[in-house]
Amino acid sequence: MRRVIHKYVLLASVLVALVHGRRHGWEHRVSVNRVTDAFGLSEGPHWDQRTQKLYFVDITNQYIRRLDPATGEVNSAYIKHGPVGVVVTVDDTPDKLVAGSGRDVILVSWDGDENEANTTIEVLCSVDTDRNQTRINDGKVDSHGRFWLGTMANEVNGQVSPNEGTLYRIDDKLEPKTEVTPVSISNGLAWDKEDNKFYYIDSPTRQVVGYDYDPQAGTISNKKVIFDLNKTELQGVPDGMTIDTDGNLWVALFGGHHVIHVNPKTGKLLRKVKIPAENVTSVTFGGPLLETLYVTTSGYNLTAQQRKTTPYAGAVFALKGLGARGILANSFKMNQ
Numbered sequence: 001m002r003r004v005i006h007k008y009v010l011l012a013s014v015l016v017a018l019v020h021g022r023r024h025g026w027e028h029r030v031s032v033n034r035v036t037d038a039f040g041l042s043e044g045p046h047w048d049q050r051t052q053k054l055y056f057v058d059i060t061n062q063y064i065r066r067l068d069p070a071t072g073e074v075n076s077a078y079i080k081h082g083p084v085g086v087v088v089t090v091d092d093t094p095d096k097l098v099a100g101s102g103r104d105v106i107l108v109s110w111d112g113d114e115n116e117a118n119t120t121i122e123v124l125c126s127v128d129t130d131r132n133q134t135r136i137n138d139g140k141v142d143s144h145g146r147f148w149l150g151t152m153a154n155e156v157n158g159q160v161s162p163n164e165g166t167l168y169r170i171d172d173k174l175e176p177k178t179e180v181t182p183v184s185i186s187n188g189l190a191w192d193k194e195d196n197k198f199y200y201i202d203s204p205t206r207q208v209v210g211y212d213y214d215p216q217a218g219t220i221s222n223k224k225v226i227f228d229l230n231k232t233e234l235q236g237v238p239d240g241m242t243i244d245t246d247g248n249l250w251v252a253l254f255g256g257h258h259v260i261h262v263n264p265k266t267g268k269l270l271r272k273v274k275i276p277a278e279n280v281t282s283v284t285f286g287g288p289l290l291e292t293l294y295v296t297t298s299g300y301n302l303t304a305q306q307r308k309t310t311p312y313a314g315a316v317f318a319l320k321g322l323g324a325r326g327i328l329a330n331s332f333k334m335n336q
């Protein structure tokens with residue numbers, strides 16, 4: 001049965017958030033609207049400009065979900081193969097997606113128009129082949145259509161053992177190349193619009209780092225710390241991230257109730273926007289003009305009591321009025 005949720009959109013309380021941090025000496029008025037039900041560990045939002053739909057994953061529940069912002073409808077595809085850390089669209093192929101599930105990169109056949117309980121998948125390649133206690137987490141496609149994705153150790157009793165992960169780059173030959181190793185919880189990635197900087201987050205470091213980027217070779221060098229949460233009063237760890245056309249970063253704070261806006265050139269915190277969920281997982285711009293910031297949150301492993309006190313944990317939110325625009329997400333280029 002289709003999960004019709006437009007009533008939630010209609011009823012959604014419009015929370016007007018006053019943005020802390022003043023950009024032009026006055027405070028922007030930003031609206032924060034919940035646009036989906038509360039799911040589990042929602043993450044990895046990917047805006048599909050062709051269809052004007054938002055894909056995201058529900059990692060531990062093993063779903064790829066698709067929001068149609070025009071109707072509020074969310075359709076879901078169950079991935080029997082294992083936890084789904086990331087999903088992206090495939091170039092020129094509207095009914096196929098590429099996802100990270102467990103330690104495998106999989107091709108998913110799903111047009112998104114109906115719920116699917118028995119989704120057809122094909123394993124394209126595997127990462128972390130020398131170990132078996134890790135899974136693919138966040139990822140993103142670069143300007144040349146290569147899929148960058150990272151891994152982390154499986155959570156055991158709420159703990160993630162450090163330095164078990166790696167950031168990989170996968171091109172159309174489907175041979176994973178190591179970019180950064182070791183990492184602990186591979187998360188946010190972004191390239192600037194000039195395509196010569198790459199930004200990256202390994203969450204437990206509480207840092208956002210930047211590299212010089214060679215778009216032809218797909219290689220990174222000259223790592224620099226561009227933002228360090230340990231030098232701020234901010235709570236939580238940096239998780240998913242995106243970039244705007246001004247070259248500034250938007251970073252989700254897991255455990256921090258906020259999305260922050262950071263200038264990577266100066267290392268300055270430009271502003272922060274409060275989200276009605278503690279564990280903010282990721283962000284991406286969407287909408288026809290890429291002016292809406294979609295924000296995913298986690299409702300994973302909540303007690304019944306927490307469910308009551310934080311009913312929105314696990315939902316996706318839409319932020320409008322930020323005065324910023326995103327950069328179009330790339331699709332994976334497959335050799336088909």
Ligand SMILES: *[C@@H]1O[C@H](CO)[C@@H](O)[C@H](O)[C@H]1NC(C)=O
Binds near residue numbers: 118119120
């Ligand atoms: C699921 O799909 C596979 C083919 O992809 C098929 O063999 C199997 O019978 C299906 N299972 C169910 C429960 O429909």
Ligand SMILES: *[C@@H]1O[C@H](CO)[C@@H](O)[C@H](O)[C@H]1NC(C)=O
Binds near residue numbers: 131
């Ligand atoms: C996981 O790897 C360890 C060490 O390499 C090995 O002993 C164990 O049998 C593996 N477990 C599975 C389920 O493959």
Ligand SMILES: *[C@@H]1O[C@H](CO)[C@@H](O)[C@H](O)[C@H]1NC(C)=O
Binds near residue numbers: 158
């Ligand atoms: C889920 O929560 C329970 C109780 O809060 C905890 O004991 C358990 O370790 C958690 N599971 C994971 C995978 O974090």
Ligand SMILES: *[C@@H]1O[C@H](CO)[C@@H](O)[C@H](O)[C@H]1NC(C)=O
Binds near residue numbers: 204207230
């Ligand atoms: C920041 O602080 C956390 C603990 O609060 C620590 O685990 C982490 O290593 C620190 N980051 C750096 C780069 O030192």
Ligand SMILES: *[C@@H]1O[C@H](CO)[C@@H](O)[C@H](O)[C@H]1NC(C)=O
Binds near residue numbers: 302313
């Ligand atoms: C946020 O995540 C932490 C760490 O996994 C967990 O202990 C806490 O219960 C979560 N809170 C909410 C409201 O999801």
